[in-house]
Amino acid sequence: MAEKITKRGVNYSEWYNDLVLQSGLAEYAAVRGCMVIKPYGWAIWENMKTVLDAKFKETGHVNASFPLLIPKSFLEQEEGHAEGFAKECAVVTHYRLKTDPDKKGKLKVDEESRLEEELIIRPTSETIIWNCYKGWIQSYRDLPILINQWANVMRWEMRTRLFLRTAEFHWQEGHTAHATSEEAVEETVKMLHVYADFMENYMAVPVIKGVKTANERFAGAIETYCVEGLMQDGKALQCGTSHFLGQNFAKAFDVKFLNREGKQEFAWATSWGVSTRMMGALIMAHSDDDGLVIPPRLAPLHVVIVPIYKTPEQLAAISAIADNLMRELKALQITVKYDDSDQSKPGWKFAEYELRGVPVRIAIGGRDVENGTVEIARRDTKEKSTVKNEQLGLYIKQLLEDIQQNLYNRALQFRENNTHAVDTWDEFKTRIEQGGFVSAHWDGSSETEEKIKEETKATIRCIPLDAVQESGTCVFSGKPSSQRVLFARAY
């Protein structure tokens, strides 16, 4: 099937598109801006979900499901939120079609079925959920509420890109309610760390944890925390966000509770989410000109075994070896596929599994049967080695861990090589042009932030949580600053 992927060096975004389409992760849907996530892509997303879902539950959260449709009036309740999302909402205005009397076989909207109040296809669920919470919260004893929802949402984006920005996307959204501000902030930060841990230890993508500036903050939030990753083309990608919403939504939906002192108080809120956009991060962080490179901990398939044979007898001998090996690997929770299909030659299979990013390939041929060996090839480095066919299970298990670690180290090294502290405006412009993170002093004003964006297309990705306090002067305005912030061009 797949042929010629555009080289990264030639055109990075074409490379990305080719890769997504040809590796079978997804394809364009018949609907503008929407994508079909194919079984292989969905399998990776399912692995992400499984890990995250377990982490959410370990931290005390439970899952629930809220409606896809939100009454328009709900969205109006919280002013900042409404402004932020109004421009990109799909609106349901009617509930019925009828056959068109003028055009045979065609349907038209039945004007008599107009809804009294329009419904919005959820771009995010704060409003419908806080409307529910009003009924669920009367006392501090009802708090905290720690709920997560796995769902699809819709934002009518002007411009879309596979996984990175589609009109419909899948995500999880946590929505919690707390009795105190401190507790809500603690929750916000806790979930940020859950995300960072996931990105680094499963996706093998190192991330910077930080807070957004006012400009970049979520619509309706008091504070937005984020994890930012760096892609191979030097652009930053926001991988996840966790918001401290203060009492904004409680006030908007009149969610009050009686505290210990018997006084009415508005509840404190957080929301946090990661989406199928992480698929984009996964792809862009590790893959190469030959195809995907998937970290073992998220790979739907860890090992593929390819037989190389000339005669049925040879195939039988190879299959016997493969059977044993598969049993051993499966016992170690390693997923393995034996591709003895005679539809394609070994070379074709090699290329195909490389394209799909399977971490380890084992080839067994006539030579190997004679010598009691197998050939093992790792996807991350493309290294091949011939090893004795003994104790292979543990060897492969270790190899998968090495690959996982190597991918992380490689990505971290890349980020470090592409993160620079600068102190002058000229240096800033040069560095931004070259890509990567630029650490610089900023005077803290939105005006300066806007001007820098206009001139360089760079935005403040975040104010890192671990930023050291040091006095300096803003790289643009020369005004005093107490810490460096992280700039980059971003997706």
Next chain:
RNA sequence: CGGGGCGUAGUUCAGCCCGGUUAGAAUGCCUGGUUUGGGACCAGGAGGCCGCUGGUUCGAAUCCAGCCGCCCCGACCA
């Protein structure tokens, strides 16, 4: 919403400028055979409302008008 591109076989595309037999190629698919240590080869076969609607013409994939759709680049966003 601005700029650009594209719509012809499952897929990628040629043909269109300059209208004229039965609309082509590659690849994929089906049948049979030979192959198999880095995307094999031979032979045969199936597969098309040429995006839609209308117009010009003896005749339209090709010219004209309108419409629809998608992709890419910008502004906006997870």
